Amino acid sequence: MSPAGAPGPLDVRIARKRVASVAGLEVEILSNLAFRLDAGEVGALIGPSGCGKSTAMRIVAGLDSAFEGAVARPQGPLGMVFQEPRLLPWRSVEDNIRLAAPDIGEAEFAALLKRLSLADHRAHFPSELSLGLARRVALARAFAVRPSLLLLDEPFVSLDAPLARALRGELLALVGERAVTTVLVTHDVEEAIRLADRIFVLSPRPARVIGEIRVRPPREGMSAAEARSIKADIDALSP
Amino acid sequence: MAARLLSLLSLLALWIVAARFGDPRHLPGPLAVFAAMGKAAASGELFAAMAITMARVAASFLLAMAAGAALGYAMGRRALVDRLADPWVVVLLNLPALVIIVLLYIWAGLNEAAAIAAVALNKLPNATVTIREGARALDPALDEMARAFAFSPWKRLRHVVLPQLAPYIAAATRSGLSLVWKIVLVVELIGRPNGVGFEINEAFQLFDVAMLLAYALPFTAAMLVVEALVVQPFERHVSRWRPRPA
Secondary structure, eight states: OOOTTOOOOEEEEEEEEEEEOTTSOEEEEEEEEEEEEOTTOEEEEEOOTTSSHHHHHHHHHTSOOOSEEEEEOOSSOEEEEOSSOOOOTTSOHHHHHHHHOTTOOHHHHHHHHHHTTOGGGTTOOGGGSOHHHHHHHHHHHHHHTOOSEEEEESTTTTSOHHHHHHHHHHHHHHHHHHTOEEEEEESOHHHHHHHOSEEEEEOSSSBOEEEEEEOOSOSTTOOHHHHHHHHHHHHHHOO | OHHHHHHHHHHHHHHHHHHHHSOTTTSOOHHHHHHHHHHHHHTTHHHHHHHHHHHHHHHHHHHHHHHHHHHHHHHHHOHHHHHHHHHHHHHHHHSOHHHHHHHHHHHHOSSHHHHHHHHHHHHHHHHHHHHHHHHHTOOHHHHHHHHHTTOOHHHIIIIIIHHHHHHHHHHHHHHHHHHHHHHHHHHHHHHOSSSHHHHHHHHHHHTOHHHHHHHHHHHHHHHHHHIIIIIHHHHHHHTTTSOOOO
16 A cells, blocks of 8 residues: 555554633543554544544644644645635635645646646635635645645535535545545544545544544445445444 | 815815905915915925925834834734733823924934934834734634645745735725824924925914915825825735625
């Protein structure tokens, strides 16, 4: 699975993460949350909403260093897709992508836009885009940096089902081609089964990994029975 | 547009009527003022005075905006800086412009530096408070995005922070320019040997209202032109990405 010269595995060991609650008390939201992905693997973090998945993701991204533990990231650029597209509203689609990935060449840039059906929207501003299109731009931006680690925080939440399905297909193809180590946060079991090599099931707060399930590729060609059995495994683990 | 023109014309008509029936020494008619303006322009004094006053407006405005933006940004981002600097800003905000001007002239002497500093200090707290609001309203989600994609500090400032601050900078510019040019005239009147404010004081001493208006009107017109040709286009430029209201 790992390509030659891979930038190393992702090794996440969060011993403890506390935040101040509204009442001023310290609340522990992550406790012994640990998982590991080899280079090029896709891992899904799945758990009840509000269990601290996004907090874990911010720690993995290096955006939050106030925790006990250690995170070893693959060497190289980080690509991230947040729950909201987080585009710069005063910049065009093209500028939004190029600001994050200044080194991308025109051919690669054009190909990426085409892949994500964004070719007609190059010069548009984020206010002119639908949510689905804006999410595509966020995906394009994350891939444009040629990431060695890709973090996707519920990238398809609040999209209607057919659109989410289409985007998931595009994402799957891109991830497969690039062999990039990917962490996907989701509360959608189907999405996790469809996209991930490994699924890590999280407990409610304070979140920890209560089970790991390996999904055997090819994911696309998985039979309904296999998918059902994995889903049953996850349901058995879920509290 | 037509209503505005009508309003301006009625003002002119009122001026002519008042000059006709009043004491011409107190209020000379438009023709007398234009004659005085022509005389001041022909001697070059009008343009020299306007140029030096404009230079003072520009210098004190830029100084106040730069210092106010830096201080306001720091106060908006860091609670400690805000707590430390806020009482100073409140004091400056409420100190009459005249007090600041006179104090600086006494402390630093009747010189150019004191004049510029006095105007800048009068404008500084307004700029600071406005930019502080902007810094408080910065979107943390975009900041996080910039960090995730490893934007350099310069790139973050230029592409993430400044565009968010731009409407606040535009507001501070608009209110600041009109404040600064009025205070510059007072500073010149009290302690400078040249400039529009100085000439107005001369006219006051001579009780020469035609000369007073001959300096005041072109300068006011020039500031309106700056507002229309610089400030308003800047405001439109920084908000061009916003969706137009339907």
